[in-house]
Amino acid sequence: AQSVTQLDSQVPVFEEAPVELRCNYSSSVSVYLFWYVQYPNQGLQLLLKYLSGSTLVKGINGFEAEFNKSQTSFHLRKPSVHISDTAEYFCAVSPIIQGAQKLVFGQGTRLTINP
Amino acid sequence: EAGVTQFPSHSVIEKGQTVTLRCDPISGHDNLYWYRRVMGKEIKFLLHFVKESKQDESGMPNNRFLAERTGGTYSTLKVQPAELEDSGVYFCASSQLMGLGNTEAFFGQGTRLTVV
Numbered sequence: 001a002q003s004v005t006q007l008d009s010q011v012p013v014f015e016e017a018p019v020e021l022r023c024n025y026s027s028s029v030s031v032y033l034f035w036y037v038q039y040p041n042q043g044l045q046l047l048l049k050y051l052s053g054s055t056l057v058k059g060i061n062g063f064e065a066e067f068n069k070s071q072t073s074f075h076l077r078k079p080s081v082h083i084s085d086t087a088e089y090f091c092a093v094s095p096i097i098q099g100a101q102k103l104v105f106g107q108g109t110r111l112t113i114n115p
Numbered sequence: 116e117a118g119v120t121q122f123p124s125h126s127v128i129e130k131g132q133t134v135t136l137r138c139d140p141i142s143g144h145d146n147l148y149w150y151r152r153v154m155g156k157e158i159k160f161l162l163h164f165v166k167e168s169k170q171d172e173s174g175m176p177n178n179r180f181l182a183e184r185t186g187g188t189y190s191t192l193k194v195q196p197a198e199l200e201d202s203g204v205y206f207c208a209s210s211q212l213m214g215l216g217n218t219e220a221f222f223g224q225g226t227r228l229t230v231v
Contacts, residue, residue, distance in 0.1 A: 004157075032218060043119070044158075044206065044222035051218055090158065101146060101210070102171065103220065105158040 002027040006106035021076040023091030031093040033074040039087045119223035127229045133195040140209030153203040
């Protein structure tokens, strides 16, 4: 079985400041890792994913994440946030054998950008 | 190309009533999933269709929930009778049937169900 822990339920930051949203996971098998974002009144949108290869993954809207196998982490970062980044962010994993067919999500982190 | 579409966007029903949620996946996507987020909790997997067949329904909470996907196109999720604890946001997602190379699920906007 897999589990995902997002360590912060809410993260307030000022505009143009850097941000890191933390995600740790537990799994007895190898997994794919994902970050999804939900903007207000919208569905979940894929930000980025780690399948294999380089542990630093770049996604949309200037976000990136680094896979750390020894620490079982997949933290999301952005060097300078914008008001439009206000949203809820979800970390998720799926066993490689299942592709993206059965995602296990974290509790979500609500990112609030203050002017 | 249209994305995953869910109807209705909101539904408020009384305890004991029946509600049916609908999901139209992206055209050509054989995989269809239902997930649910209860208030304040994580998004949890409910079930997975491959075309019209249920591949995995291990996340369905109880037999008050019935999911169908007739013809392998759209899917419905019926809750009968609804209980207070069924309140939450129900998400549908779809993906291509690419075997082990399937690595991205596309989500709908969700249906917010409130049982009063």
